[in-house]
Amino acid sequence: MGLISVVGANGVQGLAQIRQALAAGHDVRAISRHRSETLDVLFPQVDFRPADLLDEPSLLPAFEGSDYILVNHPVPLRPYRVEMLSAIGRAAKALNVRRVVYNTATWIPDKPGDPFSYGDNTAIINALFRTGAPATVFGSVLFMDNLQTNWAKRHIVDENRFHYPHGPSLRANWISLDDVGKVMVHSLDRPDFEGSWMNIGGPERLSPMQVCEILSQACGRTINYDPASPEEFGAMLAAGLGDAVPAERKQIFANYIRDFYVYNNSAPTKPFEVDFAQVQNRLPDIQFETMSQWASRHDWSPGSKGSGE
Numbered sequence: 001m002g003l004i005s006v007v008g009a010n011g012v013q014g015l016a017q018i019r020q021a022l023a024a025g026h027d028v029r030a031i032s033r034h035r036s037e038t039l040d041v042l043f044p045q046v047d048f049r050p051a052d053l054l055d056e057p058s059l060l061p062a063f064e065g066s067d068y069i070l071v072n073h074p075v076p077l078r079p080y081r082v083e084m085l086s087a088i089g090r091a092a093k094a095l096n097v098r099r100v101v102y103n104t105a106t107w108i109p110d111k112p113g114d115p116f117s118y119g120d121n122t123a124i125i126n127a128l129f130r131t132g133a134p135a136t137v138f139g140s141v142l143f144m145d146n147l148q149t150n151w152a153k154r155h156i157v158d159e160n161r162f163h164y165p166h167g168p169s170l171r172a173n174w175i176s177l178d179d180v181g182k183v184m185v186h187s188l189d190r191p192d193f194e195g196s197w198m199n200i201g202g203p204e205r206l207s208p209m210q211v212c213e214i215l216s217q218a219c220g221r222t223i224n225y226d227p228a229s230p231e232e233f234g235a236m237l238a239a240g241l242g243d244a245v246p247a248e249r250k251q252i253f254a255n256y257i258r259d260f261y262v263y264n265n266s267a268p269t270k271p272f273e274v275d276f277a278q279v280q281n282r283l284p285d286i287q288f289e290t291m292s293q294w295a296s297r298h299d300w301s302p303g304s305k306g307s308g309e
Contacts, residue, residue: 001024001026002027002098003026003028003029003065003068004021004026004027004028004029004066004067005028005049005066005069005070006018006031006069006070007032007070007071007088008071008072008074009030009031009032009046009048010032010036011074012148012149012177012307013072013103013105013143013177013180014032014070014072015038015042015043016176016177016181017072017103017181017185018030018046018181019042019178019181020178020182020184020185021070021185022043022046024186027047029046029049029066030043030046030049031051032048032050032051033050034050035050049062050062053080053084054080054083054084056087056090056091059087059088060091060095063092063095063097066092066095067098068097068098068099068101068188069097069100069101070101071085071101071102072103073085073105075241078253081120081124082124085102085124085127085128086127086130088133089127089128089129089131089132089133089135090131090133092131092134093131093132097134099134099135099136099187100128100134100136101135101137101138101187102124102128102135102136102138103137103138103140103180103184104121104124104125104138104140105139105143106139106140106141107141107199107269107271107274108121108125108137109121115269116260116263116267117256117259117263118269118271121139135194136190136195137196137197137198138184138187139198139200140180140201141173141175141199141201141271141272141273141274142172142173142174142175142201142272143174143175143177143180144174144175144176144177144202144291144294144295145176145177145307147215147295148298148306148307149306150240150305150306150307151236151237151240153304153306154306156215156219156300157219157300157301157302157304158302158303160221160222160223160224161223161224162211162212162223162224162226163227163228164208164211164228164233165228165229165230165232165233166208166211166227167208167265167266168207168208168209170207170208171206171207171270171272172201172205172272173201173202173203173205173272173273173274173276174201174291175200175201175288178289179202179286179288180200182286183283183286186283186285186286199279200274200279200283201272201273201279202288202290202291203280203288203290204290204291205273209225211225212224214295215295215300218296220300230257230260230262230265231258233257233258233261234253234255234256234258234260234261235254237254237257238250238253238254
């Protein structure tokens with residue numbers, strides 16, 4: 001056991017990691033620019049220290065005393081991940097942190113070729129490893145919890161439709177954020193994970209129609225498949241960034257999401273798929289939940305709010 005600092009603690013990924021770290025018996029410190037009301041309500045017992053990932057000197061006092069650091073990058077700052085992870089790695093090494101675990105939140109290419117924007121993950125992982133900090137990286141391919149966000153859930157609960165930019169042939173190993181948190185916490189004391197990276201996903205490879213069947217069962221009514229265009233989806237996600245994000249940065253993000261889904265729907269690399277047998281073999285102590293199990297834990301009644309609302 002030890003003190004885990006969770007970077008990006010206010011977001012849904014960070015909150016799930018705090019939940020799993022506490023469940024495993026660790027002390028937890030939340031790291032973000034500001035402490036959120038959600039963090040106060042869910043985890044009032046958790047220590048908080050402010051830090052700006054683009055202000056490297058702020059990281060040393062934030063991480064001081066930490067045994068481990070779990071890292072999630074802020075979505076609007078995605079273009080600055082090399083700088084952020086390099087700074088975190090340098091701070092962790094200076095403080096003799098036992099392990100840094102980074103969640104890329106997307107697939108990591110496993111061979112050379114044309115990995116589209118996924119190639120950025122390789123550059124970021126290399127930058128982190130080159131700091132000399134003991135580190136582990138997981139590429140979680142697609143989150144079940146995306147369906148509980150305000151830009152996805154409202155279509156499901158109020159309009160009875162799965163409105164997502166997945167073409168009919170696109171299959172994905174959706175994984176819950178709680179399972180991502182379990183994996184990250186579990187890896188902290190695994191010496192075989194130090195200096196390595198691994199793609200992770202859930203136990204089922206689901207088509208959009210299969211997702212609809214699961215959501216229909218969870219909702220108790222028929223949820224229809226109604227794919228969004230990549231351009232529409234990009235604009236919707238960019239709008240969800242809020243007024244604090246400049247319009248120019250929102251447009252860059254919208255274009256990225258559009259191009260991301262154009263690529264993913266036809267990419268021969270199949271970035272939303274993982275070899276789950278290999279994942280389970282490497283992580284035999286983790287009981288991964290199915291989408292049906294995950295969906296049964298959530299409220300799908302009409303009018304129910306998604307995260308971010």
